[in-house]
Amino acid sequence: MTDERSTEEEAPAAPQKLSRRGLLGLAGAGVVGLGVGVAGDRGAMAASGSMTAGGSTAGNTAYPFHGTHQSGIVTPAQDRLHFASFDMSSTASRADLIELLQDWSAAAALMCQGKPVGEFGAVDGPYDAPPEDTGEALDLPTGGLTITFGFGPTLFVDASGADRFGIASQQPAELRELPHFPADDLDPQKTGGDLCIQACSEDPQIAVHAIRNLSRIAFGRASLRWSQLGFGRTSSTSTSQVTPRNLFGFKDGTANIKAEQLGKVMNSVWVPASATPAWLAGGSYLVARRIRMTIETWDRTALSEQERIIGRTKGNGAPLSGGTEFTAPDFAVLGRADKALIDKDSHVRLAHPESNAGTEILRRGYNFVDGNDNLGRLEAGLFFISYQRSPAQFIDIQMNLAKNDLMNEYIRHVGSGLFAVPPGARQGSYVGAGLFA
Amino acid sequence: MTDERSTEEEAPAAPQKLSRRGLLGLAGAGVVGLGVGVAGDRGAMAASGSMTAGGSTAGNTAYPFHGTHQSGIVTPAQDRLHFASFDMSSTASRADLIELLQDWSAAAALMCQGKPVGEFGAVDGPYDAPPEDTGEALDLPTGGLTITFGFGPTLFVDASGADRFGIASQQPAELRELPHFPADDLDPQKTGGDLCIQACSEDPQIAVHAIRNLSRIAFGRASLRWSQLGFGRTSSTSTSQVTPRNLFGFKDGTANIKAEQLGKVMNSVWVPASATPAWLAGGSYLVARRIRMTIETWDRTALSEQERIIGRTKGNGAPLSGGTEFTAPDFAVLGRADKALIDKDSHVRLAHPESNAGTEILRRGYNFVDGNDNLGRLEAGLFFISYQRSPAQFIDIQMNLAKNDLMNEYIRHVGSGLFAVPPGARQGSYVGAGLFA
Numbered sequence: 001m002t003d004e005r006s007t008e009e010e011a012p013a014a015p016q017k018l019s020r021r022g023l024l025g026l027a028g029a030g031v032v033g034l035g036v037g038v039a040g041d042r043g044a045m046a047a048s049g050s051m052t053a054g055g056s057t058a059g060n061t062a063y064p065f066h067g068t069h070q071s072g073i074v075t076p077a078q079d080r081l082h083f084a085s086f087d088m089s090s091t092a093s094r095a096d097l098i099e100l101l102q103d104w105s106a107a108a109a110l111m112c113q114g115k116p117v118g119e120f121g122a123v124d125g126p127y128d129a130p131p132e133d134t135g136e137a138l139d140l141p142t143g144g145l146t147i148t149f150g151f152g153p154t155l156f157v158d159a160s161g162a163d164r165f166g167i168a169s170q171q172p173a174e175l176r177e178l179p180h181f182p183a184d185d186l187d188p189q190k191t192g193g194d195l196c197i198q199a200c201s202e203d204p205q206i207a208v209h210a211i212r213n214l215s216r217i218a219f220g221r222a223s224l225r226w227s228q229l230g231f232g233r234t235s236s237t238s239t240s241q242v243t244p245r246n247l248f249g250f251k252d253g254t255a256n257i258k259a260e261q262l263g264k265v266m267n268s269v270w271v272p273a274s275a276t277p278a279w280l281a282g283g284s285y286l287v288a289r290r291i292r293m294t295i296e297t298w299d300r301t302a303l304s305e306q307e308r309i310i311g312r313t314k315g316n317g318a319p320l321s322g323g324t325e326f327t328a329p330d331f332a333v334l335g336r337a338d339k340a341l342i343d344k345d346s347h348v349r350l351a352h353p354e355s356n357a358g359t360e361i362l363r364r365g366y367n368f369v370d371g372n373d374n375l376g377r378l379e380a381g382l383f384f385i386s387y388q389r390s391p392a393q394f395i396d397i398q399m400n401l402a403k404n405d406l407m408n409e410y411i412r413h414v415g416s417g418l419f420a421v422p423p424g425a426r427q428g429s430y431v432g433a434g435l436f437a
Numbered sequence: 438m439t440d441e442r443s444t445e446e447e448a449p450a451a452p453q454k455l456s457r458r459g460l461l462g463l464a465g466a467g468v469v470g471l472g473v474g475v476a477g478d479r480g481a482m483a484a485s486g487s488m489t490a491g492g493s494t495a496g497n498t499a500y501p502f503h504g505t506h507q508s509g510i511v512t513p514a515q516d517r518l519h520f521a522s523f524d525m526s527s528t529a530s531r532a533d534l535i536e537l538l539q540d541w542s543a544a545a546a547l548m549c550q551g552k553p554v555g556e557f558g559a560v561d562g563p564y565d566a567p568p569e570d571t572g573e574a575l576d577l578p579t580g581g582l583t584i585t586f587g588f589g590p591t592l593f594v595d596a597s598g599a600d601r602f603g604i605a606s607q608q609p610a611e612l613r614e615l616p617h618f619p620a621d622d623l624d625p626q627k628t629g630g631d632l633c634i635q636a637c638s639e640d641p642q643i644a645v646h647a648i649r650n651l652s653r654i655a656f657g658r659a660s661l662r663w664s665q666l667g668f669g670r671t672s673s674t675s676t677s678q679v680t681p682r683n684l685f686g687f688k689d690g691t692a693n694i695k696a697e698q699l700g701k702v703m704n705s706v707w708v709p710a711s712a713t714p715a716w717l718a719g720g721s722y723l724v725a726r727r728i729r730m731t732i733e734t735w736d737r738t739a740l741s742e743q744e745r746i747i748g749r750t751k752g753n754g755a756p757l758s759g760g761t762e763f764t765a766p767d768f769a770v771l772g773r774a775d776k777a778l779i780d781k782d783s784h785v786r787l788a789h790p791e792s793n794a795g796t797e798i799l800r801r802g803y804n805f806v807d808g809n810d811n812l813g814r815l816e817a818g819l820f821f822i823s824y825q826r827s828p829a830q831f832i833d834i835q836m837n838l839a840k841n842d843l844m845n846e847y848i849r850h851v852g853s854g855l856f857a858v859p860p861g862a863r864q865g866s867y868v869g870a871g872l873f874a
């Protein structure tokens with residue numbers, strides 16, 4: 001079935017096969033050394049079957065894995081997330097890292113087309129070997145899956161100062177652990193990581209399937225450090241999308257950068273061609289923050305106070321200075337007793353470009369609820385994700401918020417990650433190839 | 438806005454108002470003593486806006502809250518779950534319990550119609566009081582929400598033997614803690630509870646919103662004991678549904694009871710009219726089991742072994758005795774060396790009515806992934822839910838499985854609950870009313 005590759009636009013010379021190690025991860029001690037092929041095409045199966053295949057309400061949108069930029073950044077935010085952070089194994093070599101990125105890229109390209117990973121899929125394989133694909137997404141549509149890879153600071157230089165993979169000289173000056181922000185309460189088990197993968201889809205089962213199979217492929221080379229499921233995207237990243245609501249019940253994503261705003265995307269999201277190191281040009285920086293929201297306290301707060309904290313109305317999301325959702329906030333408008341209608345310590349005012357020397361970021365976060373804590377409070381919050389051409393953009397805004405945001409009484413940052421997101425892989429190449437050129 | 442009630446089929450005399458306590462839960466120390474009304478109609482808002490409101494891919498299906506049986510049992514399984522178990526507060530009285538069930542019923546009826554809870558919704562309320570509804574589902578469609586309530590054994594007689602609510606004499610003889618099954622490894626923090634709520638929807642945000650607001654309403658009377666999110670229903674409960682896959686990658690729900698099989702539903706799911714106590718007639722028993730699946734080990738198992746364990750093929754789910762997905766398994770067919778084609782210890786053989794004196798149950802479980810454990814393994818599994826007219830049905834099958842199922846090597850039961858599910862509430866009445874008649 002290796003001729004399946006001919007369905008790709010160019011038949012590439014470079015690796016589209018899973019390495020022996022990758023196959024070992026997939027298949028245990030079973031079949032190894034075979035190229036990646038396809039046992040079935042999920043999209044086609046779903047189309048011929050039913051859109052509600054597997055109960056999914058997801059559709060057959062497919063985003064390309066290869067391209068100038070990685071998908072999953074300016075892609076219209078899908079509704080579900082599985083985010084995972086990985087650490088390289090202590091015995092892994094530079095060659096292992098390269099091979100892993102090649103394997104991950106090959107597998108991600110297949111999954112984004114709705115295909116299972118591995119030549120034998122989950123059902124057509126040699127009967128005496130483990131199936132290569134785990135199978136739970138077999139009858140599901142493509143579901144708008146995107147898989148986005150990032151590199152943490154510790155991939156370049158580890159905690160002991162070692163240059164494990166011979167890439168220390170390629171570490172971007174800005175790719176350093178984020179500074180400590182006031183009131184940060186970070187759990188090391190939800191923070192950091194050598195590598196990250198953001199899998200987004202309209203169906204959680206498709207996102208979970210992606211992370212699960214990529215974890216298996218990493219076998220012996222990298223392992224899961226932490227992971228997070230999210231639902232209900234809290235940002236629009238496209239003008240085609242209705243603004244969703246976060247767990248405070250407010251519209252979230254109104255003033256976000258939208259994919260259609262090409263100038264803003266160019267100036268704020270993508271690392272410019274002139275950047276050093278060159279391998280990151282066309283890439284971005286991903287910041288992840290696991291933010292607990294004490295929703296029980298929030299829910300006991302007056303509507304007026306909730307709106308004062310945000311700086312917008314809860315109903316239609318208009319700024320408190322007037323207008324409708326997309327009216328620009330006017331921080332100068334005064335109300336009773338000459339107090340600004342939009343409080344000077346409101347979230348929107350402090351996060352707004354006017355308060356941050358024009359700085360903007362692309363937000364792409366998700367709500368989460370992970371059961372409840374021992375006091376019977378929902379373990380709920382926002383898994384904040386933002387993309388920016390420089391970590392300084394996030395740092396400046398967050399410093400401003402961490403110091404003065406009225407919202408701080410109701411939130412707690414408990415996890416964190418900073419990752420350099422390489423540009424997209426060219427057909428026949430792999431994500432991060434430029435780093436090893 | 439109390440005339441909103443006139444849109445219901447009958448304008449009932451009985452309580453459709455939230456009690457003072459319920460409003461306190463919603464509104465903190467704010468407005469109290471007002472009837473439940475409606476600030477906006479989510480369904481209508483979504484319809485006039487966009488089906489992708491809030492990023493939701495859910496539609497505007499609405500299931501009735503009132504009726505002969507509770508919804509969420511034979512309702513075609515929606516794709517997302519938020520399940521919650523509650524304990525009554527140690528100071529709660531019989532009157533408090535009744536009031537809570539009235540409040541929960543009133544709020545559930547509103548939410549199933551896509552309406553916010555409370556008179557003032559989340560956005561139209563008195564400005565100096567907390568909004569009654571938390572707001573995160575405001576622009577979402579109805580999304581097929583069902584809310585199903587159940588009563589645990591401890592509601593009738595608590596651990597110390599006390600009849601806290603004067604209902605000990607009404608405890609069904611079969612509503613006792615489930616027996617210990619071989620290899621049970623139950624976490625008390627994920628087990629039991631005085632009350633349970635199963636909220637299912639096509640959109641997790643709608644299910645989460647329901648549990649969150651019902652928890653608030655319970656304020657001072659009951660509090661969350663444990664809760665679980667699930668995705669990717671693992672059962673079809675209707676012939677109109679395609680069989681989904683569980684995290685072992687197999688089709689799950691093939692041989693399930695389907696809503697259309699009226700005879701089976703009558704004989705296996707609903708407690709008969711002749712039952713004692715009478716208040717449970719038309720109800721059911723809900724069993725919940727949180728089952729960890731060690732998917733990493735499973736994934737290293739040969740396809741042949743995986744299929745032997747289940748007793749069906751991974752591809753199309755046909756029994757190993759031949760045919761296609763819905764062919765009846767034939768346990769007598771022998772293969773090589775006179776061994777049965779379907780292993781005698783396979784899951785399907787042991788769970789099949791033939792091995793259980795004809796016993797059947799209605800399965801309605803969900804996949805879950807709750808991040809990962811400290812060893813980097815996905816904390817994944819099946820949140821098994823079944824409905825049956827008698828707990829003995831589940832107990833018999835599970836005893837059979839716990840002893841011999843080949844699958845046991847790959848699963849671990851870590852949480853458990855048994856609840857009596859009262860019949861549906863009549864218009865104007867509340868869930869469980871018969872218990873206090």
Ligand code: HEM
Nearest residue numbers: 250251252253254255256291348351352353382397398411
């Ligand atoms: C749980 C935590 C947070 C919540 C609930 C939250 C909520 C909101 C809401 C409701 C808005 C107004 C609607 C909109 O324009 O999207 C907003 C705006 C914004 N937020 Fe947050 N946010 C949180 C954390 C953060 C963090 C950590 C950052 C970055 C450090 C951030 C940056 C922004 C920015 C840049 C805007 C747009 C401001 C403007 O230009 O008007 N937010 N947020």
Ligand code: HEM
Nearest residue numbers: 687688689690691692693728785788789790819834835848
């Ligand atoms: C993680 C745990 C479990 C997994 C992965 C699992 C998976 C499956 C699969 C793949 C099937 C075959 C397809 C179908 O007919 O639905 C099946 C059937 C069945 N399972 Fe399970 N199951 C699990 C736990 C349980 C438990 C705890 C019970 C009840 C005690 C149960 C009862 C049944 C029944 C009654 C059938 C139908 C058997 C027949 O009539 O053919 N399962 N299960």
